[in-house]
Amino acid sequence: MKVRNVALGVALLAMGSMAQAAPDAAKVQDILSKNACLACHAIDKKLVGPAYxxxxxxxxxxxxxxxxLAKHIKEGSSGVWGPIPMPPNPNISDADIKLVVEWILAGAPQ
Incomplete structure (x- = not known):
């Protein structure tokens, strides 16, 4: 019984450490602003591009x-959300792209 409890505890601990909080929304907003992402995207409504x-x-x-998503941000894309292409953003850092993508996939929390 004790071995089972220890195994369960280890499994739960491992699962908890895998869970990740969404990146800080204020930091992501700064990245989006500084890279002109908000000219085409909004959090909860379609502009030129889709809502996050x-x-x-x-x-x-x-x-x-x-x-x-990281590839689309860095290299651009076309035909994914309609006829208007997303231009490439080669100057955004990989670290910033990672934060933005994590935030988007967390549901774009405000």
Missing amino acids: KDVAAKHKDDANAAQL
Whole structure:
């Protein structure tokens, strides 16, 4: 019985350490502002591009979503959300892209 309890405790601890809080929304907003992302995107409504919450919903069950979104941010994309292409953002750092993608996939919390 004790071994089972220890095993369960270890499993729960491991699962808890894998859970990650969404990145700080204020820091992400600063990244979005400084890289002109907010000219085309909003958190909860479509502008030129999709709302961040819509992007999160579309990719919620996609195991490759983080890589895909990071690539779209860095290299741009076309035909994903309609005819208007997303321009590439080659000057945004990989660390900033990682924070933004984590925030989006967490549901774009405010």
